[in-house]
Amino acid sequence: MAEVHHIKVLLIEDNAVDALWVRRALESFEGFHIDCVHLDSLPEALTYVEQHDIDVILTDLSLPSSSGLDTVDQLRATTSDTPILVLSSLNDESLAVSAVQNGAQDYLVKDHVTKDALHRSIRYSIERCRSQRHLAYLADYDQLTGLPNRRLFFDRFDHALKRARRSEQLVALLFVDLDHFKDINDSIGHQAGDEILQQVAERLQACVRDCDTVSRMGGDEFALVLEDVPSIQQVSVVANRLLDHLAAPFLIEEQELFSSASVGVTIFPFDDNLVGTLLQHADIAMYQAKHQGGNAYHYYLGGMGAQVASRSSLANDLRQGLAKEEFFLHYQPLVDLQTSRIIGVESLVRWQHPTRGLIPPGQFIPIAEHIGVIGPLGHWVLQKACADIRGICHEGVSEIPVAVNVSGRQFGHHDLATKIEKVLGDSTLSPGMLELELTENVLMDDSINHTSTLKRIKNMGVKISIDDFGTGYSSFRYLKTFPIDTLKIDRSFIQDLPHNAHNASLVASMISMGHSLGLSVLAEGVETEDQVNFLKGHNCDRAQGYFFAKPQSLDSLMPMLRHGHVSAPALN
Numbered sequence: 001m002a003e004v005h006h007i008k009v010l011l012i013e014d015n016a017v018d019a020l021w022v023r024r025a026l027e028s029f030e031g032f033h034i035d036c037v038h039l040d041s042l043p044e045a046l047t048y049v050e051q052h053d054i055d056v057i058l059t060d061l062s063l064p065s066s067s068g069l070d071t072v073d074q075l076r077a078t079t080s081d082t083p084i085l086v087l088s089s090l091n092d093e094s095l096a097v098s099a100v101q102n103g104a105q106d107y108l109v110k111d112h113v114t115k116d117a118l119h120r121s122i123r124y125s126i127e128r129c130r131s132q133r134h135l136a137y138l139a140d141y142d143q144l145t146g147l148p149n150r151r152l153f154f155d156r157f158d159h160a161l162k163r164a165r166r167s168e169q170l171v172a173l174l175f176v177d178l179d180h181f182k183d184i185n186d187s188i189g190h191q192a193g194d195e196i197l198q199q200v201a202e203r204l205q206a207c208v209r210d211c212d213t214v215s216r217m218g219g220d221e222f223a224l225v226l227e228d229v230p231s232i233q234q235v236s237v238v239a240n241r242l243l244d245h246l247a248a249p250f251l252i253e254e255q256e257l258f259s260s261a262s263v264g265v266t267i268f269p270f271d272d273n274l275v276g277t278l279l280q281h282a283d284i285a286m287y288q289a290k291h292q293g294g295n296a297y298h299y300y301l302g303g304m305g306a307q308v309a310s311r312s313s314l315a316n317d318l319r320q321g322l323a324k325e326e327f328f329l330h331y332q333p334l335v336d337l338q339t340s341r342i343i344g345v346e347s348l349v350r351w352q353h354p355t356r357g358l359i360p361p362g363q364f365i366p367i368a369e370h371i372g373v374i375g376p377l378g379h380w381v382l383q384k385a386c387a388d389i390r391g392i393c394h395e396g397v398s399e400i401p402v403a404v405n406v407s408g409r410q411f412g413h414h415d416l417a418t419k420i421e422k423v424l425g426d427s428t429l430s431p432g433m434l435e436l437e438l439t440e441n442v443l444m445d446d447s448i449n450h451t452s453t454l455k456r457i458k459n460m461g462v463k464i465s466i467d468d469f470g471t472g473y474s475s476f477r478y479l480k481t482f483p484i485d486t487l488k489i490d491r492s493f494i495q496d497l498p499h500n501a502h503n504a505s506l507v508a509s510m511i512s513m514g515h516s517l518g519l520s521v522l523a524e525g526v527e528t529e530d531q532v533n534f535l536k537g538h539n540c541d542r543a544q545g546y547f548f549a550k551p552q553s554l555d556s557l558m559p560m561l562r563h564g565h566v567s568a569p570a571l572n
């Protein structure tokens, strides 16, 4: 049986006799089932068009509230791509030409039109619109992935910048290039390569909001435009999420294949305000990420050339430093404020560079994150800290908990939980003796990967604390959702206590909020007795800082650990 096509027609006609003729003519439309809605005024029709999907509009030009070309113009302004056929009583060639120029598909004269001519005109106009739409799609979308192509990307990016100029919002551009895609393509064949690109497109879209644009720029290059960005930290969250999603295995023909990406980031208006320059900057930043090993993101830094040179030499040294074991750990006691007992230590990594001297972690951790070596470095810290703490038992000191910092990038690694399990097994340290310090921004990324990693770690019995609390963007919701044990209030809030009334009230609120969530609260960077008294007075549970002890080698800390108490004041 031949296929029956359904066509929805909107007939706008105030003359009842003409309307009846059209409706009858549409009843016997071979091969088509016509659903005809008849309205006799333009305002009603415009509202209907806005609210319904219609395949074709048949309209008289002389209606009660509009006449002539104005009818076509108003309809066109309301729907840009529904075919419009004019059914007019006027046999006026110049009006017919003008109607078509203004967007009508055809002009039919009522007294001359036959049923067959009307059917043909409807069919052709629908077909013409369909092929126009298809051509427009081909011009704007990538055939393989269905993503907006380079041309539409420029349009959307330009539009996003214009909006952002008016609303004074940030726009981020992330330029993504897959690492070693050519090798993958050559080894597994182009069809499988195409499948990877399709899966990459889906994963990229899953990392952003509906209002953001993900486009394929060609080959294995993609560009993402994030609009109404609330903060740069949020861009880092998205960049980390992209790297995580792209590092997960791709299932192609029942085979698991691995890939990764390098991402360059520019932010409007900080880096520039022109589409072309921002794209160029994102491209430079992407190459920087790639050059330093891939699987990383890089922000474009103003005057990047010079900065890149000095950073990349430090980055090279960092890789070698890991191999040559130039890193070591210091430990700083964590103290129970009511009893002054040492209830744990925090491990803090140091780098003894052969020519540059001692380099603080604040300088090399961000580089390690950017060049993708934070994984091995963090793993080394974890192994060393667990082994050191287990080792103190042999020196007559009972095991105490050790807090280890885990950076956001390190946390994103999908096998972190497995690695922790292995390190605990190898060192024989009991899981309850290990605490991981995460920053608030790690929690903000509530991707499935992060949530399940946190749960796995927590189920092992390992404790979780939130480091630098108050400086990030965690909301009450995140704190309630995730299995956290301790909040560590950032030292910037502590440093001018108790005199700074604003910070005093913030710290008091953070302590009581932490307690209301059932969490233990620790104050960082405690340096004075006044601060200790303030914190005790507000029932803060723990503290850490130079007042009790500076970070130092485990050897020099041993007497204090044996004693079990800090002998503050220890400022020197």
Ligand SMILES: Nc1nc2c(ncn2[C@@H]2O[C@H](COP(=O)(O)O[C@H]3[C@@H](O)[C@H](n4cnc5c(=O)[nH]c(N)nc54)O[C@@H]3COP(=O)(O)O)[C@@H](O)[C@H]2O)c(=O)[nH]1
Pocket: 332, 346, 347, 348, 349, 360, 361, 362, 365, 378, 381, 405, 406, 407, 437, 467, 468, 491, 524, 525, 526, 527, 544, 545, 546, 547, 551
């Ligand atoms: N991902 C990892 N990050 C790490 C690791 N080791 C350290 N870090 C992070 O680097 C940042 C700087 O650390 P550092 O220079 O060691 O500074 C720590 C302390 O020395 C300092 N501190 C402690 N008490 C005081 C004080 O009373 N006054 C004062 N001015 N500074 C003090 O604070 C730093 C500890 O910070 P925190 O981790 O937030 O508790 C720092 O962000 C480290 O996290 C690592 O192995 N991996």
